[in-house]
Amino acid sequence: MTRVLVVDDSRFMRTVIGNALTEAGYDVETATNGSDAIETAVASDPDIITMDVEMPELGGIDAVERIMARNPTLILMLSVHTDRGTEATLDALERGAVDFLHKPDGSDSRTVTHLIDDVVEKVAELANANVSSAALARATASAYAARSESARTRSLDRSQSRPKTTERAVVGAGRGARGDTETSAGSTTVQPGGPSLESRTEVESERPSGTVGDEQPVDLGGCADNPTVVLGASTGGPKIVERVFERLPADLDAKVLVVQHMPSGFTERFADRLDAHSQYDVSEAADGDAIRPGEAAVAPGGAHLEVVSNIGGRLRLRLDDGDRIHGVRPAIDVTMRTAARHVDDPLCGVVLTGMGRDGAAGIEAIKAAGGRTIAQDEATSPVFGIPRQAIQTGCVDDIAPAPKLVETIVGAFDTEGETDD
Incomplete structure (x- = not known):
């Protein structure tokens, strides 16, 4: 019992x-x-x-x-x-x-x-849910302590890099309806297979994954211009998303959209926390926002986040308070599907820990549009429902542990070795 x-x-x-x-x-x-x-x-x-x-x-x-x-x-x-x-x-x-x-x-x-x-x-x-105690242990207070110890170093590094943008291209300031909470469900039992899996050496070590004190800067190599990243997460996701933003290199100059299942009121504060821990300019999305390179938008609780155009390197966004999808609003599928429809620049979809199947159809859409797709692995997912469902579509290119997510995202835009043939 x-x-x-x-x-x-x-x-x-x-x-x-x-x-x-x-x-x-x-x-x-x-x-x-x-x-x-x-x-x-x-x-x-x-x-x-x-x-x-x-x-x-x-x-x-x-x-x-x-x-x-x-x-x-x-x-x-x-x-x-x-x-x-x-x-x-x-x-x-x-x-x-x-x-x-x-x-x-x-x-x-x-x-x-x-x-x-x-x-x-x-x-x-x-x-x-099929929850790994080891994964939970790696996402706890020790990671928080490591962040505190390295805060001064990161602050210095940030001051020496290019500053965050101080302007946002905002066309409208209206908000969609709010007040919904997440009520999705799911469980996992299968071992992922098929797509490439990143090395598990760091995951299997005794040091908690996601810690930031000893992680090296990410090597960009040759990256495509105007990349867009769509991150989707649910249960267990906030701490994983925060650690992605801590290490996401400013020089990638990506436009980033985040859909974290979270109710109204919490998403604005969550965006503020991401902004404080990142070199990206992060805010809760507003209806009509235009997101530029180096900026990120978090879907607000109670509203779906849609991409309506990609013109001049800017993503134009719209909020929709329509029906819940998979029992949630915002839904990962909505943002990924509209991004796949309108983003003709390099695109990467990433699904992280969480319950249910939201994001699976979005991953399929991004893959069909020629984008790259990534799922967090089972060993580091507190709840493996969302990644599992995405992997089962057969449309996931890479399965990565939490500490390797940023390297995998950057690698999705690597142009070294590409030819015009």
């Missing part, structure tokens, strides 16, 4: 969530704060933990970091939808939590009943 640890300083929340999970057939333990959670996690070895973000004595962020360092576990964060709660939730994801749900706070129609239903559904998805 799947064991679930429910951590919340509210007795009411512990009771209603615990009862719902018990009725759903799970073996439930509870804890009142982060310190209690650490002790209970050691004693009961839960398969999944639901963790409140803000608690007395020891909060959820620190508890996640300590639990992941000692006993990597699937952790689902529960957070109020405030600026402080949003930032704390993203911090928890950076330290190793795989997903989050926001608690009702009176700002919309969301109720405790909605939260309970979502918790039961999300726990079921996580329980059915």
Whole structure:
């Protein structure tokens, strides 16, 4: 029986969530704060933990970091939808939590009943996912610590490279409708095969993957002009996407579109974090934006992100609040399909960790349009659903571990050795 640890300083929340999970057939333990959670996690070895973000004595962020360092576990964060709660939730994801749900706070129609239903559904998805404990361990607090240690070095390097652009070509500032959360599902059981796989040496080492302190600059070689990259991710994705942006070389001069399954409010803060850790100018996409080389746009929660033209080296974007696809909005498929339709410059589609099959049709479209396609490998994907579904289409060119994603993306635009024949 799947064991679930429910951590919340509210007795009411512990009771209603615990009862719902018990009725759903799970073996439930509870804890009142982060310190209690650490002790209970050691004693009961839960398969999944639901963790409140803000608690007395020891909060959820620190508890996640300590639990992941000692006993990597699937952790689902529960957070109020405030600026402080949003930032704390993203911090928890950076330290190793795989997903989050926001608690009702009176700002919309969301109720405790909605939260309970979502918790039961999300726990079921996580329980059915083929999750590697080793992959989880490599995406935890040690990577966060490595980032802190190398922050000064990266800051110096950034100051010596070309500055970020200070202007954006914005045609419209309107926003699509917001307020949706992700409710996708998927599981994995197969071993990838067929496309080329990058070396697993670094993945199999004891040092956590995704750490930045000892990674070397990426060699560009001969790269194509005006490259475009579309990144799609879901559960477990934010920390992987952040590490891609940390190492993505400015000299690649790519236009980058990011679709991360995440609700409204969180995507803007997520874009700010990517901007702070990257040499690219990153922002949440607005309707009518024109993205230039060296810039990146994050699809806003609650709206599909479409590419409507590629003229003069600029991608023109549109937001659409139409129906959910695969139960989500934004959907990876929408952005990849429209990019495949309108981008006639070099194009690369990348699917990362997550549940469900969103992105598989997009990868097919990019491949059919002559672009390159990449999927994160199973060993470093906290949840291998999205990459697995893409690989099964037969349209993935390369399967890469998390630490080699940037090299693989750059390699997709390598023109050395090409001829006009």
